[in-house]
Amino acid sequence: MRKSIISLVLLGSVFAAHARADELKLRENVPDQYVVVKGDTLWDISGRFLKQPWRWPEIWRLNKDEIKNPHWIYPGDVIMLDLSDGSPRLRLKRKGENIGNGMLKLKPQVRVEELYQFAVPTIAPSVIEPYLSQPLVVSESQLQAAPRIAQTEDGRVIVAEGENAYAVGIKDEESTGHWQIFRKGRPLYNPDSKDGKELLGYEAIYLGDARALKKDDKVTTLRITSTKQEVLINDRLVPATRQDVFNYVPHAPDFDLKGRVIANYGGVSIGGQYSIMIINKGLQDGLEIGHVVALYKQGRPIVKENPRDETIYTPSERNGLAFVFRVFDRVSYALVTNADRPIELNDEVRQP
Structure with a gap:
């Protein structure tokens, strides 16, 4: 053909x-x-x-x-x-x-x-493929509004691959098609807020996939088509989507970017080349798919001779580059394309 x-x-x-x-x-x-x-x-x-x-x-x-x-x-x-x-x-x-x-x-x-x-x-698809179709971040309001699994066929708490489950909250126009199952993960906070506790959203723990079979009144019957982790009653649902970023050309942000690394994907404290990091900037801040950002190590405090001396810091040092491939309202996910030293929480994110 x-x-x-x-x-x-x-x-x-x-x-x-x-x-x-x-x-x-x-x-x-x-x-x-x-x-x-x-x-x-x-x-x-x-x-x-x-x-x-x-x-x-x-x-x-x-x-x-x-x-x-x-x-x-x-x-x-x-x-x-x-x-x-x-x-x-x-x-x-x-x-x-x-x-x-x-x-x-x-x-x-x-x-x-x-x-x-x-x-x-632009970049090798295999590097970020797993992160293109999975839900990664949800806001508090999205979490509350998301449909949920409310019952299993035999009343057990856990539903397995190949079994049916029953969901509530799915709208009539969404009662057919494919869904992804997720669970609320760790909260993502903005370290640049006044108290460092401004909530930007929650990581979404991807659990598996489901297909809607039919809807009767307010209850939708689902077939669990695949599982990555145990699926439980009260786990949430989101329509299955996939974002293709391979046609996005790398380019620098055309604005003054000042952000931070707030997490490394998978809960690890230190990342490196080809790891996935989360930035405390998103659509609301002007970030878009294809942006290339520079990573900087924070300055270290200068050793004082006298404890009463003013605290001053060494200059921030450039550490690497990252390619933004998923963007949400308040946060973004980026692939570290090169790193001279480990990528740590609170490392600075700037224009390259």
Whole structure:
């Protein structure tokens, strides 16, 4: 089976008028070209040319609209480094598109591909796949309004995979389809609030999946289709959804970001490269999927000679980068793409 895939890269527009060319730092012994292979990510490919791989939209000269809805490259494409105008840019090499001055003139074109051939993603899907379909954070109001499992077939407290359960709170228009089962987890507090106890939401502990079979009056019959943990009476339900972030291009927030790491996924106190962290900023603060944020270690108190001396701190030190892939109203989840030292609670989150 074959399908047409529109594959175009618009390279004529300037990514950011305020960005200077000398801000893009090429790697030493940078190659003149690179052939894309299956398994590559845009982050990986950029890392072959740039010291800051997440800034590949700039070297491709993409504008903000293209960042929001980018068009991709594919295995077999040849990426060329072009320095002809004095600043680095990447271009696609196509047959018959070389012109006299060595520049490449690109235009939209239709390509026919086999279905199994996919566009190169921003980051490896396997890294964050488990976190795209599961409920991660719920507010107090969402928790109270969520449908719940209220009874089992035989009156037991626990319901197992393959068994039926009965739920209340599901609306008529939602009485068919697939659901995810979750339980309220640990509270997430804002350390930057006055007392450090402002509630941002609760982690949602994912328990399994269910399918709605029928609804009689106010009770919906569910079939438990899979379980990750024990499912109990009073566990909550949320409609099953999946968020695809592989088409989001990394870019820096265009506002002054000052946040903190408030938790590492899984309850661990210390994270590292490819771990998942939770930030105390979300949609209400302007964060969006694709934002790249810098991580900073908090300053350490200077040792005093006299206990009465003023307490002063060492400067905050940059520690790594993270890619935001799930955003909620008050918090966001980000993948740590590189870390020089362990990521700890209360580490600072800023613009890169």
